[in-house]
Amino acid sequence: MxxxxxxxxxxxxxxxxxxDNIFVGFGSKDERGCRPPKYHTRYAPYYRIHKAASTGDIDTVKSFVLRGIFDMEQIDWKYRTALHFASVYGHPEVVTLLVQNNCEINPKDINGATPLIKAAQCRQMECLDTLLSYGADPNIMDCCGNTALHYAVYNGDIGIAARLLECKANIEAMNENKITPLLLALKQNKEKMAEFLISRGANxxxxxxxxxxxxxxxxxxxxxxxxxxxxxxxxxxxxxxxxxxxxxxxxxxxxxxx
Structure with missing residues (x-):
């Protein structure tokens, strides 16, 4: 060395x-002191189904579901699906409709983020809970090795972190710099989160x-x-x-x- x-x-x-550069998809801080994803700050959804999913237009989403899996899982140039947009913008009823009709539950966007990772990043608890209930994998890593738990820790959201751990999220997951959720909590000066992770057995x-x-x-x-x-x-x-x-x-x- x-x-x-x-x-x-x-x-x-x-x-x-x-x-902070190990985290992708964060823009300027919002009123809660958190950084919203670029899904919100940089551009709007382009395809009609993505727009419907973003606004919670359940009837339009249903019309695409009825057309079949190809239309339901249309991707944009960033490889994002309707499930990504519904999870980011907080529409659990759209998330439920999509997963009940057998859409891919763990698709990755261009940064390797799944809808579950985006729900954790955007603090969308209902969407996150729905995805986990239907079997979304909490241990998938994005292109920087961050899991949904890393993003929950980054936001200091103990509720989401607890739900992820209930569904077998790896508390020792390491990103590309070998930063675990506990190390990240300490790096971000989030004492309550660090204490919570230690109480849950973090090494x-x-x-x-x-x-x-x-x-x-x-x-x-x-x-x-x-x-x-x-x-x-x-x-x-x-x-x-x-x-x-x-x-x-x-x-x-x-x-x-x-």
Missing amino acids: QMFFHKKERTPLGFCDGL AETCDFLGRNSLMYAVRCGSEHIIKLLLQGDIDTFKKDAFGWTAKRYAIESKSKV
Whole structure:
């Protein structure tokens, strides 16, 4: 590992910064402080069935369903289906109609996102619950390795995270940077979410792609409550990352109050 991290390169202190690029499909923040997907901010649906699904026009969607599976599963240039749009815009009645008529429940758009991932990303609980009830896979990863649980954690939505875990979502899922939902919660300074994941058995010893565990994240992000929680669980305080730094060194070097 040393050949990749020379002494003259950047300090490891900044590791909690700049990780947002592992999430695709987020625009400017909304009134809740969350980032809406580009489905909302960049362009409107083009095909008629996608427009109907986006607006909750159940009668028009039914007319396409009656024509057969080909019309029902029409995709646009981003490989999005009517089920994607219904899930993004929050129309559970359209989601139910589509899945009851045997549409593909786990189609992937151009970014590898399924309707379930989009429902989690857009905080559409009813759509997410409907998809899970009909067997949507909670462990499919998008093009960056993020699962629906990663997006629920990113939004700090404990309700959606709990529902996903009830349906066997992998609490230890790693994206392309080996960021687990717990590490992501700490990186985003979402203490309640981190505490929730720990209570559900998330492995605090799991490390990211540079060998940094949850204690290092908690120290670097200044989360005193989570640090205490992790120490109570006998986490390895002597663990070193790829730079040879321990959690204690991160605390000292960053002059952290914790």
